[in-house]
């Protein structure tokens with residue numbers, strides 16, 4: 296999907312919500328556990344109930360890889376369902392990959408070609424030649440970790456090298472890479488006070504913002520400096536939406552939580 300198509304969907308739905316599909320079999324309603332593929336059944340019900348309220352879904356691949364081949368199959372069924380039933384919806388494989396060039400190409404093929412996600416998350420630690428293979432894919436995005444939502448972000452990302460914070464160097468340097476127009480960045484909602492600085496470096500780029508809800512981030516605080524003319528934000532919530540209820544009404548409960556956020560976004564966009 297192109298960035299223009301994503302922006303058009305955001306404007307139509309008055310939403311920049313991304314729902315995280317982080318499925319944990321210990322947390323889903325028990326009546327689903329007797330099904331052949333409980334993870335897919337859970338995702339399908341969530342997608343059917345929420346697709347009109349969000350513009351993107353983000354399965355974190357760890358939650359599928361943890362269940363081995365069966366989990367990978369559930370991930371494949373989920374992305375196929377999204378691509379067939381809701382091709383307008385943006386999809387993110389939250390896999391946080393990156394390796395030497397030829398290996399990165401294989402990771403990119405796995406997520407962007409074989410599974411046909413619109414984007415994949417990558418770690419910047421191995422540098423330009425580990426990220427450019429992802430950027431080479433036309434009409435696909437590479438979402439690079441910049442300033443993450445966790446406490447450990449302060450271990451390295453905010454540390455200064457040559458008098459400049461590492462996350463700023465990541466943002467600045469990557470702007471000069473080949474096909475950098477295909478880059479987006481991860482910035483945690485728990486780091487709202489950094490958005491003004493970040494927007495000085497990447498004024499237009501889309502930011503994927505996890506950390507709303509379960510991690511305590513606040514939508515209004517993020518939007519204050521994060522929002523651009525083209526919105527420029529994808530706000531993710533996973534547990535706060537998909538585990539709103541453990542009962543048979545779980546999909547409706549998730550839709551209510553998603554609607555709460557969509558309504559706040561509609562208000563912000565006015």
Ligand SMILES: O=c1ccn([C@@H]2O[C@H](COP(=O)(O)O)[C@@H](O)[C@H]2O)c(=O)[nH]1
Nearest residue numbers: 355443444445483505509510532533534
């Ligand atoms: O900095 C980061 C990068 C990625 N994540 C991922 O986003 C979701 C957040 O889930 P919640 O349940 O809404 O807290 C999850 O998949 C993380 O691995 C992040 O939280 N922070």
